[in-house]
Amino acid sequence: MQISIFTVDAFTNCPFSGNPAAVCLLESELNEDLHQNIAAEMNLSETAFIRKLNPSDSFSKSSCFGLRWFTPTNEVPLCGHATxxxxxxxxxxxxNSxxxxxxxxxxxxxxxRQAGDHIVLDMPLYPTTAEDSQQVKELVKTALGDIRTQDIxxxxxxxxxxVRLSDIYERSVLEKLKVDPQAVLLAEKTGKVKGLIITLKRSVSEKAGKYDFYCRYFAPWNGIPEDPVTGSAYxxxxxxxxxxxxxxxxxxxQCSQxxxxxRISVRGDGRVDIAGQVVIVLKGNLTI
Structure with missing residues (x-):
């Protein structure tokens, strides 16, 4: 059995940066356990499986497809960069036209949809609620050490x-932050956290800066110590x-290595447009 597979660096216009995802095109149904086995073999933060919804569908002509995402350890309900x-x-x-x-x-x-040299994803927008800092005190302390927070x-x-860092910090503080994903995993006692976003507002000294905010993302609960660029986090x-x-x-x-x-566009209908560039770096076939 041959499966067409590609590696795509997402949210970048330079190869070997951004977030790499494997993409498999499924001409027919795949045995359920093979999804996870392939994702473990690829060993990227996500492997995406695009499937035809009907036997007569075409990857070149059809407009609607099934899509699933797997980390090396499990299936996830949402992934931006692999989409x-x-x-x-x-x-x-x-x-596809x-x-x-x-x-x-x-x-x-x-x-x-395509928009010039970007692809725009139309995704759901998820609101946040204030979190009791005492409940996640150990988790935050383990991740940040003595770095001050402004909001959780x-x-x-x-x-x-x-977790929002205090506005007193520069971008370099976020970039240099060393987080031990396994320690974070053990420090999470509530059982409800499956991903840690650490974010920072652009500092006052960056008046001419092009970015509005920065972030890093950690998901050891899904077998991802640090995700390079995380569409779902946005x-x-x-x-x-x-x-x-x-x-x-x-x-x-996203300030990963x-x-x-x-580009983020928040709409009034509970949706958000997330746009980025891509570089396709590998084309091949899986033989099973």
Whole structure:
């Protein structure tokens, strides 16, 4: 059995930066356990599986597909960068001519369209609620040490904890932060956190800076020590920072070692547009 597979660096215009995702095109149904086995073999933060919804569908002509995402250890309900990568494979490799692609996922329908040299994802927007700092005190202390926080929020729909660093800090503090993912995993006692967002507002000294805010993301609960660029995190960050900054159009930087840029457009219908660039770095076939 041969499966077409691609590696795509998402949220970047330079190879070997951004967030790499594997994308598999499934011509027919795949045995359930093979999804996880392939994702473990690829050993990237996410492997995406695009499947035809009907036997007569075409990757070049159809506009609606099924989409699932797997980390090396488990399936996840939402992934942004692997959705961006999936759309890139269909638009750029399969030359799909539809103006909008629809993906049927565990998080409902997601949409992708081309906009110049970017691909725009239409995704749900998830609000946050204030979090009792005492409940997550050990987790935050383990992740940040003595670094001061300004706000702590929780997004129940995504099980992501958002920790905002104090506005006194520069971007370099976030970039240099050393987080031990395994220690964070052990320090989470509530059982409700599956992802840790650490975010920071652009400092006053960056008046001419192009970014509105920065973040890093850790998900050892899903086998991902640090995710290089995390589209799903911005379904939460978009909601939070739009409220904090009073803006609906924002530009963000994820400050991992690989790094990536995202354009965020918060809409009034409970959705958010997340745009990024992609580089396809590998084309091949899996033999099973």
């Amino acid at each position: 961006l990568a999936s759309a890139a494979v269909l638009f750029q490799i399969k030359e 539809n103006s909008v692609l629809t993906f049927k996922t565990l998080s409902g329908d997601l949409y992708a 929020r929780y997004a129940p729909a995504t099980k992501k904890l958002l 379904t939460v960050l978009g909601s939070y920072w739009s409220e904090q900054l009073g803006k609906t159009e924002m530009f963000a930087r 690989r790094g990536g840029d995202l």
